[in-house]
Amino acid sequence: MQDTSSLSVKAKFNFGAAAGAAAGQERGLQRLKSTAAADMKSAEEDAYNYTPNVSLPIGMGNPCLSTQYHTLQSSPVIPVSSCHQTGYSVQNDNHAASSYYLPQALRPNGAPALESPRIEITAYSQYPEDEVEASGREDHIIKRGVNSIVTLTLPNVDGYRDPSCLSPASSISSRSCNSEASSYESGFYNYDNSPQNSPWQSPSVSPRGSSSLLSCPHAIGPAASPHHSPSNSPQIGAMAEEGWPAQPRGSRPNSPSCSGVGGGNSGGIGKRKYSFSGSSYQQTSCSPNQSPTPSSHGSPRVSVTDENWLTNTNQYTNLAIVAAINALTTDGMADMGEGIPIKTRKTMLDLSPSMSLKVEPGGEDLGPEGELRHDEYPSRLSLKKENYCGGFLDVPQHPYSWSKPKPYLSPSLPALDWQLPSCSGPYSLQIEVQPKSHHRAHYETEGSRGAVKALSGGHPVVQLYGYMESEPLTLQLFIGTADDRLLRPHAFYQVHRITGKTVSTASHEVMQSNTKMLEIPLLPENNMRAIIDCAGILKLRNSDIELRKGETDIGRKNTRVRLVFRVHINQPNGRTVSLQVASNPIECSQRSAQELPLVEKQSVESYPTTGGKMMLLGGLNFLPESKVVFVEKAQDGHHLWETEAKVDKDSVKTNTLVVEIPPYRNQRISSPVQVNFYVCNGKRKRSQYQRFTYVPANVPIIKTEPTDEYDSLGSVGLSMHSKPYYGQPRLTSIMPVAEPDPCLVGGYPPCPPRHAAMPPSSPSSSPTLHDLSPVAYNKCLPNSPTRATPPGTVAPPIQETPCCPSLPYPTSPDHNSSLVVLHSQGSPGSLGYQHSVYANSSSSSSPVSHPSTPGGPAETPFFQAYSPSQAEASGSSAQAAGSPPSLLAEDATPPSMDITIKQEPQELDQMYLDDVNEIIRNDLSSISVHTHA
DNA sequence: CATCTGGAACCAGGC
DNA sequence: AGGCCTGGTTCCAGA
Numbered sequence: 001m002q003d004t005s006s007l008s009v010k011a012k013f014n015f016g017a018a019a020g021a022a023a024g025q026e027r028g029l030q031r032l033k034s035t036a037a038a039d040m041k042s043a044e045e046d047a048y049n050y051t052p053n054v055s056l057p058i059g060m061g062n063p064c065l066s067t068q069y070h071t072l073q074s075s076p077v078i079p080v081s082s083c084h085q086t087g088y089s090v091q092n093d094n095h096a097a098s099s100y101y102l103p104q105a106l107r108p109n110g111a112p113a114l115e116s117p118r119i120e121i122t123a124y125s126q127y128p129e130d131e132v133e134a135s136g137r138e139d140h141i142i143k144r145g146v147n148s149i150v151t152l153t154l155p156n157v158d159g160y161r162d163p164s165c166l167s168p169a170s171s172i173s174s175r176s177c178n179s180e181a182s183s184y185e186s187g188f189y190n191y192d193n194s195p196q197n198s199p200w201q202s203p204s205v206s207p208r209g210s211s212s213l214l215s216c217p218h219a220i221g222p223a224a225s226p227h228h229s230p231s232n233s234p235q236i237g238a239m240a241e242e243g244w245p246a247q248p249r250g251s252r253p254n255s256p257s258c259s260g261v262g263g264g265n266s267g268g269i270g271k272r273k274y275s276f277s278g279s280s281y282q283q284t285s286c287s288p289n290q291s292p293t294p295s296s297h298g299s300p301r302v303s304v305t306d307e308n309w310l311t312n313t314n315q316y317t318n319l320a321i322v323a324a325i326n327a328l329t330t331d332g333m334a335d336m337g338e339g340i341p342i343k344t345r346k347t348m349l350d351l352s353p354s355m356s357l358k359v360e361p362g363g364e365d366l367g368p369e370g371e372l373r374h375d376e377y378p379s380r381l382s383l384k385k386e387n388y389c390g391g392f393l394d395v396p397q398h399p400y401s402w403s404k405p406k407p408y409l410s411p412s413l414p415a416l417d418w419q420l421p422s423c424s425g426p427y428s429l430q431i432e433v434q435p436k437s438h439h440r441a442h443y444e445t446e447g448s449r450g451a452v453k454a455l456s457g458g459h460p461v462v463q464l465y466g467y468m469e470s471e472p473l474t475l476q477l478f479i480g481t482a483d484d485r486l487l488r489p490h491a492f493y494q495v496h497r498i499t500g501k502t503v504s505t506a507s508h509e510v511m512q513s514n515t516k517m518l519e520i521p522l523l524p525e526n527n528m529r530a531i532i533d534c535a536g537i538l539k540l541r542n543s544d545i546e547l548r549k550g551e552t553d554i555g556r557k558n559t560r561v562r563l564v565f566r567v568h569i570n571q572p573n574g575r576t577v578s579l580q581v582a583s584n585p586i587e588c589s590q591r592s593a594q595e596l597p598l599v600e601k602q603s604v605e606s607y608p609t610t611g612g613k614m615m616l617l618g619g620l621n622f623l624p625e626s627k628v629v630f631v632e633k634a635q636d637g638h639h640l641w642e643t644e645a646k647v648d649k650d651s652v653k654t655n656t657l658v659v660e661i662p663p664y665r666n667q668r669i670s671s672p673v674q675v676n677f678y679v680c681n682g683k684r685k686r687s688q689y690q691r692f693t694y695v696p697a698n699v700p701i702i703k704t705e706p707t708d709e710y711d712s713l714g715s716v717g718l719s720m721h722s723k724p725y726y727g728q729p730r731l732t733s734i735m736p737v738a739e740p741d742p743c744l745v746g747g748y749p750p751c752p753p754r755h756a757a758m759p760p761s762s763p764s765s766s767p768t769l770h771d772l773s774p775v776a777y778n779k780c781l782p783n784s785p786t787r788a789t790p791p792g793t794v795a796p797p798i799q800e801t802p803c804c805p806s807l808p809y810p811t812s813p814d815h816n817s818s819l820v821v822l823h824s825q826g827s828p829g830s831l832g833y834q835h836s837v838y839a840n841s842s843s844s845s846s847p848v849s850h851p852s853t854p855g856g857p858a859e860t861p862f863f864q865a866y867s868p869s870q871a872e873a874s875g876s877s878a879q880a881a882g883s884p885p886s887l888l889a890e891d892a893t894p895p896s897m898d899i900t901i902k903q904e905p906q907e908l909d910q911m912y913l914d915d916v917n918e919i920i921r922n923d924l925s926s927i928s929v930h931t932h933a
Numbered sequence: 934c935a936t937c938t939g940g941a942a943c944c945a946g947g948c
Numbered sequence: 949a950g951g952c953c954t955g956g957t958t959c960c961a962g963a
Contacts, residue, residue, distance in 0.1 A: 556954095
């Protein structure tokens with residue numbers, strides 16, 4: 001059936017013959033995916049099963065680092081972030097894509113991480129010309145400079161999201177989309193003008209997600225892309241196997257997606273009337289793909305599958321390039337002038353119509369980017385490109401050279417899948433008011449469901465602290481994942497620009513790597529504070545996205561997202577500091593929001609192994625029949641212990657639940673043991689994992705304090721620690737500790753010091769996403785008024801999982817890293833994960849690189865720095881941890897406790913982990929599939 | 934009248 | 949093979 005429908009759809013759209021061909025493939029893909037999905041589910045279902053370890057390939061490398069500082073400078077060079085040099089040059093050969101990787105080398109030590117990393121993009125040429133040309137022509141702009149030519153590919157390739165994302169979706173409700181121009185309504189800036197504004201400014205180009213992934217040499221093989229994590233990984237493998245560029249193209253052809261899209265939809269439901277949206281995605285993908293190089297966008301998410309990969313990369317490249325160009329121009333770098341191929345422009349323009357995109361593949365690709373700013377960019381692009389070339393040529397080719405270079409180019413700003421810190425030096429980007437934990441996303445077939453709101457009824461608020469300049473900056477917002485893997489753009493959701501009477505904040509839509517972003521002005525006159533009342537969330541049909549070439553993630557049950565905010569600050573020295581903060585997870589599924597229990601707060605975070613104390617849980621969807629299960633898992637993910645806690649059924653309310661802390665399996669522990677618990681309303685209705693720490697019964701001391709507090713609190717009513725549900729991070733007050741870390745890590749001036757200065761830390765921070773939150777908080781917090789406690793952090797619980805990391809972060813030094821590290825302690829499983837994470841993040845690209853460490857997480861610097869606190873925390877922390885700022889703010893739950901500390905990292909959500917695992921599995925499956933295909 | 938929302942029907946897949 | 953369960957996607961209708 002689906003097939004049929006799909007076909008029909010295609011016909012409608014005129015995809016063309018290609019589409020037809022693709023269709024078959026798509027089908028296959030779909031099937032596969034579906035299968036995979038199914039598998040995943042099962043996995044998910046077993047909460048237990050999840051294996052944290054799964055370590056995805058993540059190695060991101062230090063994206064963060066690099067990211068943070070970009071050197072804009074005139075030099076054409078674009079720092080690719082972390083990856084140090086290497087990468088790009090190598091690329092040249094086609095591999096452009098491959099390029100991204102840079103090896104681990106990256107940074108690890110490397111020097112100033114930030115700086116060093118830069119990679120220059122040069123060689124776009126790298127891309128195989130073929131690709132370039134092929135796709136290139138119209139879709140992509142390819143620039144080849146002489147040497148390094150930058151090829152801009154149009155985004156077409158990606159298709160999926162992009163196109164659709166762009167306008168279509170947005171347009172629907174918001175409409176704004178198209179008008180990019182609309183861009184700032186306020187007109188604050190023009191990208192061009194203000195360097196800052198545009199992220200792009202910074203020359204640095206980071207390879208987008210992919211890059212990061214790729215970056216690592218190790219990664220190469222399969223791993224290569226680790227980070228992507230999620231998807232990536234699998235893909236990666238595929239990629240490796242196939243051989244990038246070339247194949248991709250070839251394979252790409254399939255691009256089932258194109259057709260697939262439509263088909264997919266069909267599959268879903270007869271109802272769907274539109275296919276277009278979906279189609280758009282597909283389309284893009286399709287055609288683009290074909291072109292070898294398609295767009296780089298692929299983005300991080302990545303999954304790169306063969307084709308996709310390439311495509312993606314290209315997209316990235318393109319975007320990156322564009323960005324870079326912009327940046328350059330802005331920065332004053334040079335002008336690029338022409339850089340962009342006229343064709344491209346045209347196409348883009350043409351494409352602009354959202355719909356159109358869909359129709360024609362080629363066009364579509366462009367679409368996204370095109371949308372971005374046709375107006376301005378074109379000329380610039382071209383110019384820039386040229387410049388780049390020149391500048392970049394130099395780029396050192398590293399030894400790393402991958403055997404297989406990957407085409408990835410990194411464009412200017414850090415890839416969206418890079419993990420960036422929320423604080424750096426004096427700057428701290430914080431989420432003052434967290435979004436509600438639930439926000440029903442709208443489909444393209446529906447009208448807008450409004451902007452994301454805060455618990456308080458208002459809207460999320462983001463503020464940049466420490467910025468004293470008079471120039472306004474641009475705050476970027478995109479929808480990121482909320483699983484335990486590294487933060488990256490969510491493949492199934494796009495930010496949707498909301499306009500109207502009720503919207504007070506100007507915004508502008510921009511596409512970057514298939515990911516739609518809203519750019520919101522951060523004005524000095526507003527204290528660099530922005531009320532996010534212009535951001536809605538658009539749900540893309542799973543079938544559309546999954547068909548994409550490179551997409552490895554599955555949409556089913558992948559309904560949690562985070563708002564990811566980024567700001568790029570140009571500094572006098574020419575560098576650009578990029579900060580990122582992610583909100584607490586937001587459940588976007590109507591069903592999930594209504595059925596899944598959600599634990600937002602817990603009155604007790606830690607307690608002696610004897611148990612027996614009553615713990616109050618605050619959250620949503622609790623039922624009389626709800627069960628609370630405590631679980632302890634080994635690092636490898638297998639269950640060490642599981643027990644059902646006694647629930648006071650008489651006191652169960654939809655938003656509160658009282659449970660008796662069960663005695664731990666081992667009453668003789670000598671050190672705190674972190675476990676997880678979740679609320680279960682039924683078979684597949686479980687909350688995210690929540691952390692809980694058992695402390696030695698004998699050692700009341702530690703706990704005592706906390707305990708007491710808790711107790712009092714708990715009993716009363718609760719002073720619960722809000723945890724983000726997902727496990728969020730707890731914020732522990734660790735601040736102090738944390739802060740330092742960041743600094744340490746980064747090498748840069750982390751926030752810590754400033755913290756004090758800085759305002760409230762934001763909780764959310766999570767710069768990196770993961771975990772950070774807590775740490776982040778601390779770090780930054782100081783200022784934040786709001787949160788005395790942890791700010792709201794948001795934290796991404798999930799992330800926490802990562803615990804271990806220790807790593808060092810190469811990544812961003814700042815909090816993030818630190819945070820991460822801390823967390824690492826947490827759960828075992830997580831550790832592995834974290835590692836990967838770090839690696840990834842840290843090394844920007846080198847995904848793999850660090851992974852090795854994973855195991856030893858704790859120790860990392862982190863620990864060192866933090867450990868003390870941790871210890872403390874352990875006791876108290878548990879408690880403290882809970883409260884995330886965000887909660888506070890919104891919920892008003894008093895963060896009463898300020899506990900500090902705790903590092904408990906783990907928060908993992910197993911759920912997420914599970915999900916992730918599943919996803920991974922799926923990805924793998926899909927990958928394999930793709931590969932085969 | 935258009936938008937925002939909440940609720941639920943309709944379907945496809947899995948089990 | 950049929951029924952039930954899950955969830956995603958599309959529709960409806962009230963505010």
